[in-house]
Amino acid sequence: MATGFERVAAHVAATLGAAVVSAEPVPGSVANEDFRVGLDDDRCVFVKVGPRTELAAEAWALAQATAAGVPVPKVVAYEEDSAVTPVPYLVLDLLPSDRDLTDGVVRAVGAALKRVHSIEVPGHGHIELVGNPLEPDSVRGQFGTWPEFVGSLLRDAEDLVRVGLLSAEQETAIRREAEGIHGSPLMGDSGVLLHADLKPDHLLPVDGKLTGIIDWGDASAGDPAWDLARASMAGPAVLRIIAEAYPGADDPEVSRLLPIYRVLWNAQALAHEYRAGGDWFAVFQRRIASDLGLG
Known part of the structure; x- marks a missing residue:
């Protein structure tokens, strides 16, 4: 069975104007399928594939948090139109972290x-x-x-x-x-x-x-x-x-x-x-x- 990302990979690549060179599954979500995706222009993005209820809420909340001056990932792309993609997906900037919560x-x-x-x-x-x-x-x-x-x-x-x-x-x-x-x-x-x-x-x-x-x-x-x-x-x-x-x-x-x-x-x-x-x-x-x- 194809992963969620395999179902949308071509659509994501076309939207971002770059070919996908790697897609690493990120565990931890029971509702979404999440992937760390590498592109041939050296960018790395985070792609979520799943139900509209969660992805749409996340896209909206990120925009609101950004406007309020809260550091959050940038929404690179969001698509839910069934004429464009078989399942909804959300593409986010991949943010750095050293995991040191001082x-x-x-x-x-x-x-x-x-x-x-x-x-x-x-x-x-x-x-x-x-x-x-x-x-x-x-x-x-x-x-x-x-x-x-x-x-x-x-x-x-x-x-x-x-x-x-x-x-x-x-x-x-x-x-x-x-x-x-x-x-x-x-x-x-x-x-x-x-x-x-x-x-x-x-x-x-x-x-x-x-x-x-x-x-x-x-x-x-x-x-x-x-x-x-x-x-x-x-x-x-x-x-x-x-x-x-x-x-x-x-x-x-x-x-x-x-x-x-x-x-x-x-x-x-x-x-x-x-x-x-x-x-x-x-x-x-x-x-x-x-x-x-x-x-």
């Missing part, structure tokens, strides 16, 4: 995240777009309110019990902890742009400076504390340094919500992994059990 880099992530969270987006949940994602007709989160989004995650938890990936005791605890959540003090009247998967692997540093925040396929609208919860999975020291550059991140009510937000994030990820046919369950289950205090 305190200064993490602090810069906090400042960048604050800028991302200044971008208001109607609705809550994963970004939905109508039209060209670089010039869309409309953009909004898929749910009308934050509690509606949280409710969708509680339904995910119910589904996970039915397929044996969560215990009934865990689902009951999740529902109890999530009761009455309307958002953190960081959230205003509207949702804001969220990266929604902010982890060390998605942060690119070079020589002590932040050069890029990558992988925006989960871009969503909602409570800024959702991004802080995801970032906090890297440990309390990371969250503390982010908070140094993000006013309000250490608010007691934000801190109170972070554990249940982590649980809900991991329940969502676990449900997504199951529905996509993956089997990488253990890390999500372990985090859920840890934050709930239940084995």
Whole structure:
């Protein structure tokens, strides 16, 4: 069976005006097929092939983040027209990284995240777009309110019990902890742009400076504390340094919500992994059990 890139290679080459000389698969995504692609003009680009829902959201979010002064990959090309390509694809600049996440880099992530969270987006949940994602007709989160989004995650938890990936005791605890959540003090009247998967692997540093925040396929609208919860999975020291550059991140009510937000994030990820046919369950289950205090 042809890989996703093999299906679009000729289209990508024609768009970029250069022949493809190498295509190295990059593991890590259950929804997309990702490739590091070398061209005969010595350029290297990153190509994502997959569902429009994620690729369009990523293309739009990258444009918004760039406009806000956040270092992200440049969108080189995006195509979803079935008359042009058999499957949607997104081509991005390949950014350098030395993987050295110093305190200064993490602090810069906090400042960048604050800028991302200044971008208001109607609705809550994963970004939905109508039209060209670089010039869309409309953009909004898929749910009308934050509690509606949280409710969708509680339904995910119910589904996970039915397929044996969560215990009934865990689902009951999740529902109890999530009761009455309307958002953190960081959230205003509207949702804001969220990266929604902010982890060390998605942060690119070079020589002590932040050069890029990558992988925006989960871009969503909602409570800024959702991004802080995801970032906090890297440990309390990371969250503390982010908070140094993000006013309000250490608010007691934000801190109170972070554990249940982590649980809900991991329940969502676990449900997504199951529905996509993956089997990488253990890390999500372990985090859920840890934050709930239940084995």
